[in-house]
Amino acid sequence: MKGLARLIDRLEAASDDAVRVQVLARHLRSLADADRVWVLALVTGHAPRRAVTGAQLRAWASEAADLPAWLVDDSLAVAGDLAETLAHLLPRPDDDDGPAPGLAETMARLRDIAAVDPGARKAGVLRLWTVLPPEARAVANRLLTGSFRGVVTPGLASRALAEVTGGDAAAMAQRLAAPWDPATTRMADLTPEPDGALRPYPFAPARPLDAAPETLGPAGDWAAAWHFGGLRVQAIRRGGGWQVWAPEGEPVTARFPDLDLLARLLPEATVISGEIVLSDPTSGQPLPAALAARMARKTLSARHLADAPAVLVAHDLLDLAGDALGLMPFATRRDRLDMLCARLPSGAPIRPAPAVVEEGWPNRARALLRGRALGARSMWLTRRAAPFAATEVMDWSPPPMSIAAVLIHAEVGQGPGPLAAFTFAVRDGVALVPVAKASDGLPPEDRAELSAWVRANTTDRFGPVRQVPPVQVFDIGFSAATAAPRRKSGLMLEALRILSWHRDRAADDIDTLDTLRALSRM
Amino acid sequence: MTRAPVLIVDDRGLYCPKGDFHIDPWRPVARAVTTHAHSDHARGGSAAYLATSGTAAMLRHRLGAVQVQTLDWGVPLAIGGATVSLHPSGHLPGAAQVRVEVAGEVWVVSGDYKTEADGLAEAWAPVACHGFITECTFGLPVYRWAPQSDVAADIMAWWHEVAAAGDTAVIGAYSLGKAQRLLHLLAAGGPGPLLVHPVIAASSEALVCAGYRVPRVPVLTPGAAVPQRALVLAPPQTTGAIVPAGGGRLQVAAASGWMALRGTRRRRGGGTGFTLSDHADWPGLNAAVEATGATSVRTTHGYAEAFARWLASRGLDARELGAAPAP
Numbered sequence: 001m002k003g004l005a006r007l008i009d010r011l012e013a014a015s016d017d018a019v020r021v022q023v024l025a026r027h028l029r030s031l032a033d034a035d036r037v038w039v040l041a042l043v044t045g046h047a048p049r050r051a052v053t054g055a056q057l058r059a060w061a062s063e064a065a066d067l068p069a070w071l072v073d074d075s076l077a078v079a080g081d082l083a084e085t086l087a088h089l090l091p092r093p094d095d096d097d098g099p100a101p102g103l104a105e106t107m108a109r110l111r112d113i114a115a116v117d118p119g120a121r122k123a124g125v126l127r128l129w130t131v132l133p134p135e136a137r138a139v140a141n142r143l144l145t146g147s148f149r150g151v152v153t154p155g156l157a158s159r160a161l162a163e164v165t166g167g168d169a170a171a172m173a174q175r176l177a178a179p180w181d182p183a184t185t186r187m188a189d190l191t192p193e194p195d196g197a198l199r200p201y202p203f204a205p206a207r208p209l210d211a212a213p214e215t216l217g218p219a220g221d222w223a224a225a226w227h228f229g230g231l232r233v234q235a236i237r238r239g240g241g242w243q244v245w246a247p248e249g250e251p252v253t254a255r256f257p258d259l260d261l262l263a264r265l266l267p268e269a270t271v272i273s274g275e276i277v278l279s280d281p282t283s284g285q286p287l288p289a290a291l292a293a294r295m296a297r298k299t300l301s302a303r304h305l306a307d308a309p310a311v312l313v314a315h316d317l318l319d320l321a322g323d324a325l326g327l328m329p330f331a332t333r334r335d336r337l338d339m340l341c342a343r344l345p346s347g348a349p350i351r352p353a354p355a356v357v358e359e360g361w362p363n364r365a366r367a368l369l370r371g372r373a374l375g376a377r378s379m380w381l382t383r384r385a386a387p388f389a390a391t392e393v394m395d396w397s398p399p400p401m402s403i404a405a406v407l408i409h410a411e412v413g414q415g416p417g418p419l420a421a422f423t424f425a426v427r428d429g430v431a432l433v434p435v436a437k438a439s440d441g442l443p444p445e446d447r448a449e450l451s452a453w454v455r456a457n458t459t460d461r462f463g464p465v466r467q468v469p470p471v472q473v474f475d476i477g478f479s480a481a482t483a484a485p486r487r488k489s490g491l492m493l494e495a496l497r498i499l500s501w502h503r504d505r506a507a508d509d510i511d512t513l514d515t516l517r518a519l520s521r522m
Numbered sequence: 523m524t525r526a527p528v529l530i531v532d533d534r535g536l537y538c539p540k541g542d543f544h545i546d547p548w549r550p551v552a553r554a555v556t557t558h559a560h561s562d563h564a565r566g567g568s569a570a571y572l573a574t575s576g577t578a579a580m581l582r583h584r585l586g587a588v589q590v591q592t593l594d595w596g597v598p599l600a601i602g603g604a605t606v607s608l609h610p611s612g613h614l615p616g617a618a619q620v621r622v623e624v625a626g627e628v629w630v631v632s633g634d635y636k637t638e639a640d641g642l643a644e645a646w647a648p649v650a651c652h653g654f655i656t657e658c659t660f661g662l663p664v665y666r667w668a669p670q671s672d673v674a675a676d677i678m679a680w681w682h683e684v685a686a687a688g689d690t691a692v693i694g695a696y697s698l699g700k701a702q703r704l705l706h707l708l709a710a711g712g713p714g715p716l717l718v719h720p721v722i723a724a725s726s727e728a729l730v731c732a733g734y735r736v737p738r739v740p741v742l743t744p745g746a747a748v749p750q751r752a753l754v755l756a757p758p759q760t761t762g763a764i765v766p767a768g769g770g771r772l773q774v775a776a777a778s779g780w781m782a783l784r785g786t787r788r789r790r791g792g793g794t795g796f797t798l799s800d801h802a803d804w805p806g807l808n809a810a811v812e813a814t815g816a817t818s819v820r821t822t823h824g825y826a827e828a829f830a831r832w833l834a835s836r837g838l839d840a841r842e843l844g845a846a847p848a849p
Contacts, residue, residue: 006676009784010683013794019773022687067663068835074828075664080785088664088782091805134666138784 001106001136003027004039008139011043011151020152024160033187034104040190041182044157045150047143048107051114052121054082054145060122061086064129083147087137090129100132110143111183154389165191174324177389178202198243200234201271201318201326206393209381212440212497213361213396222381223334224356224364227395228286228313229377230275231295235259235312237266238319244276252276255294258310258349265348269322272337274314274353279375281309286375312350314341315380318388326388333388353380362443366500368398369475399477401519402499403511407472408432410454412464418444418451419466422498424476426489428513435489435516436476441498450501471507475499481520489513491520528604528622528629528653531844536631536655540624541604543572545631555606557633558617559584559698572599574608576616579732580698583725595644598623611635612646613800614699615734621649629653630814634823636799637806640670642706642734643699648813655820655843656811659801660779661829667779667803674707677777677796684773685713685751690766692774694758698725699800701755702736704777709737714751717742721757779803811838820844 007027014020024043028036041047062072067089079085093100101109106128113124125144129137142148154176155169161176162169165187175190180202189202209216216222233252234245242263244253253260256276266272278290290308294300317325317337325333334352341352356379358367368379381394405424413420421439425432442450453472460467477499484492530537535547543553550567557563557573559580564571571581571590578590593599595618598607603625608618613634620631630651639645667673677693684691695701701722708716716739718726723741730736747767748754754764761774779799780786787795802810811819811833820843821830833840 006679009787010680010794013775013787015771015773019687019771023683026683026686065663068832071663071828071832074825075662078662078786078825079664079783081783084784085664088666092666092668133668 001103001139002100002133003030004042004103005135005139007039007043008151017156020156021160021163024152024157025163028160028164031103035102037182037185037187037190038103038107040157040161040176041180041185042143042148043150043152044154044176045148046180046182047146047148047150048110048114050144050146051110052118052125052144054147056122057086057125057141057145058082060125061089061129064126065089081138083141083145084138087141088134090134090137092133093131097131100136106132106136106140107182110140113144161191167191174326175201177326179204179389179391181205198236198238198241200236200243200245201273201388203232203234203247204273204316204388204391204393206232206380206395209394209396212495213365213381214440216381216394219359219361219364221384222394223331223384224358224379224381224396225315225353226356226371226374226376227315227353227378227380228275228277228375229288230277230286230313231291232275233273233312234318235262235266235272235274237263237268237270240268252295255300256310257300258305259312261348262312262350265344265350266340267321269319270340271317271319272312272314272350273316273318274312276310277313278308278310281307284375310349313353314350315353315393316382316388316391329385329387330382330391331384334382360443362441362446365441365497366443368396369402369477369499371398399479399495399497399499401479401481402475402477403435403516403519404473404502404505404509405436405476406432406470406507406510407450407468407474408434408470410451410466410468411437412466418447419454422450422474423465424474425470426511426513426516428489432470433489433513435491435513436478436493436496438476438496438498440496441477442501446501473502473505473507473510475502481516483520489516491516525625525627528624528627529631529655536843538601538604538622538624541601541606541622543601543604543606544568545620545622546633553601555620556581557611557620557631558613560614560634560696563633572601572606574616574618576729576732576734577618578616579728580616580725583728584698609649610644610646612637612639612643615643615702615729616732617643617699619646619649621651627652629655630816632656632810634659634801635810636802637810638667638670640703640706640800642703642736646810648810651814651816653818653820654811654814654816655822656807656829657801657823658807658821658826658829659824660782660799660803661807661821661825661832663804665779665782665803666805667782667797667799670707670798673777673796673798677704677708677775677798678712680775680794680796681708681712681714681753684753687773688750688768689770689773690748690750690764691753692761692764692772693753693755693796694761694774694776695722695755697722697757700777700798701757702726702729702734703798703800704755705737705739708753709739712753714753715740715749717748717752717754719754719756719760720744721760722755 010023076085113121155173158169158172178201236243246252277286279286287308317333338352358364378395378397405426408425409423410419411421423434424436425434457468458466477497478493479495481491534549536545544551545555546563552569554568555572559577566585575592578592598605605623607621611617611619611633622629628651630649637646681691726736747765750770766772775794777796777798781795782797819840822843826842830840830842
């Protein structure tokens with residue numbers, strides 16, 4: 001990591017790009033492949049997410065160095081950079097402790113730190129500080145706090161890489177510009193051979209959305225499409241060839257002869273990212289078991305191919321007829337994809353992933369529940385403005401559990417607006433037991449209507465809380481029910497969300513506490 | 523009864539009333555004890571100077587015919603009611619700390635100093651005293667030097683990079699002290715010839731005459747093209763005027779303690795920087811204060827206020843030199 005620190009200094013100090021290419025190429029030559037991948041990732045800005053805050057790091061360093069806060073402040077005022085200041089506050093490591101860990105090892109340690117519970121990260125950080133020299137600590141601190149920035153463009157890095165390994169700098173630049181995880185990328189993935197025209201781009205990372213979608217910002221910034229839980233692939237038509245790749249870097253073309261027709265239908269030099277879904281030819285329902293069987297089977301019978309034909313559900317278009325689209329925003333790529341699919345004959349084994357037409361998070365949340373009827377497994381959210389390099393797919397799955405419950409209380413928030421929170425109950429014998437207090441999920445028009453109803457039907461008030469007759473039934477989604485002995489129900493529901501309002505449903509027809517207890521044991 | 527102070531600050535600088543002499547005065551005086559020959563410590567115009575023989579040679583080189591009395595290392599000299607001796611400060615060859623004793627009370631003026639031995643200057647050693655006047659150019663805990671051998675390896679690696687690109691390397695370095703230290707570190711040989719600017723050559727020559735073993739290397743001819751793969755040591759203000767040969771470019775670096783922080787590096791014009799300082803770093807300053815055994819410390823040059831506050835928080839009678847005593 002000290003080598004990386006020195007490299008960054010040199011790249012920042014270099015007078016022009018020609019010098020930068022030479023400096024980077026020379027550094028790459030001196031490294032083993034594992035470290036080369038990391039150097040390329042970091043200098044082009046592929047850095048890990050923030051694992052600790054600057055304030056935490058500052059507190060830990062001041063404590064470890066046994067320095068008063070004012071002296072750290074004075075030092076920070078001079079250095080101007082927190083990561084660097086903290087890096088220099090602690091003694092240099094002892095030479096007797098052996099050589100400092102190399103880049104790949106340091107990055108693995110940083111990953112280990114990020115992987116543990118936030119409360120347990122301090123020990124790992126302190127251990128890392130004791131083995132790194134200050135220059136390397138400064139880089140590590142930037143990586144820890146998410147303030148690390150790349151110093152060269154992918155284009156410049158690829159020129160340096162091409163000098164070292166030979167090969168096509170333009171192809172490497174495309175690869176470096178795309179999202180990729182240095183921890184799982186091999187040098188060979190970054191350096192396509194001259195005949196590697198059919199090799200895939202890196203796959204855009206897909207992560208489960210484990211918070212409320214509102215945390216992503218305005219719904220309008222995000223494109224939403226149905227995802228069917230198929231096999232993620234990149235399908236490449238180039239140089240007259242046809243290849244389908246799974247994310248593990250394995251070609252799966254031979255598993256899907258039913259897609260070969262696309263090789264003739266798609267324009268030359270086209271790359272599509274999507275998922276392969278096998279479905280029932282009559283009902284159209286996806287057949288996940290058939291997909292698993294197809295991947296496992298040695299030979300593919302005609303019967304199997306007929307019973308469960310494959311279709312490429314296209315999510316993204318990376319190259320079209322020789323044009324690299326990676327720098328365009330996702331929304332544009334998606335438009336081109338729809339136009340491309342519309343031009344293909346109707347029997348072609350490809351269709352664009354169905355876009356979710358609902359706007360706004362509450363509407364989409366309700367649509368999410370209906371997705372199962374379409375055979376969809378989740379919703380894929382992609383930032384409309386993201387170029388391919390910054391594309392990250394958020395996988396939004398329906399809440400794993402839901403109950404029908406009745407509204408018993410509503411809480412008035414600050415000011416005259418709609419009500420802030422609602423309390424719901426389930427049946428326990430003849431009694432109603434409150435089990436959930438939720439505010440997220442109700443679309444604005446429903447919320448306004450419900451607020452009006454509550455105001456008109458209030459039977460009692462306790463401070464800001466209004467009691468209403470138990471007649472309005474809602475579906476409440478949650479991720480888990482855990483034991484909570486101090487609550488009346490004995491249970492706490494996590495990640496609560498109001499899913500839908502059943503205006504037509506009677507209050508007799510709600511779930512019981514026993515049902516909820518059973519769910520909690522699942 | 524309160525004793526008269528051994529050293530005071532008057533309008534010309536640090537002054538010893540009992541001995542009637544100044545140490546590194548900033549205006550001409552009758553008698554100047556000079557720690558070393560850098561221009562911010564050794565100003566011309568004083569009637570008489572006292573210094574080590576190494577510093578004396580530098581003073582004559584820089585100031586011309588001045589009257590300098592030399593004093594060997596560690597030899598006590600009575601001046602009026604004071605006893606003065608000089609002790610290595612490690613800052614550059616001949617650079618001294620000044621020990622002043624009056625009626626059994628000992629004060630040491632550190633001058634500029636570094637605690638790491640560089641193999642060329644006489645190595646710094648602590649001098650026991652009651653009061654220590656210490657510089658603190660780098661008196662903040664962010665300043666922490668790597669061993670000189672590590673820095674030398676970094677510079678050598680950079681020189682190889684520059685040479686491999688067919689370019690010429692230039693390091694901007696003060697002509698007296700830093701330049702000779704670099705010569706000493708790099709003379710073993712690199713990927714091309716090592717040259718020095720004439721101004722540096724002249725300073726080196728003066729040191730050689732004073733008995734120091736400064737490597738002799740070819741001198742740059744002003745205006746003439748410098749061969750590719752060469753490394754040139756030149757005063758910072760002259761590096762831009764160097765002409766590389768053929769199609770090569772100049773790649774300029776600086777070697778200074780100020781290169782330690784990225785922000786300072788950028789404020790000083792960017793470019794490659796090597797952290798090589800002739801001043802003590804934070805651990806060095808703290809170690810020096812502790813090794814003297816001094817209970818009173820006065821700080822000067824650099825982060826004097828912060829360093830004094832830090833020492834005071836450790837239980838020492840410490841304040842900025844010239845500041846009023848705490849009530």
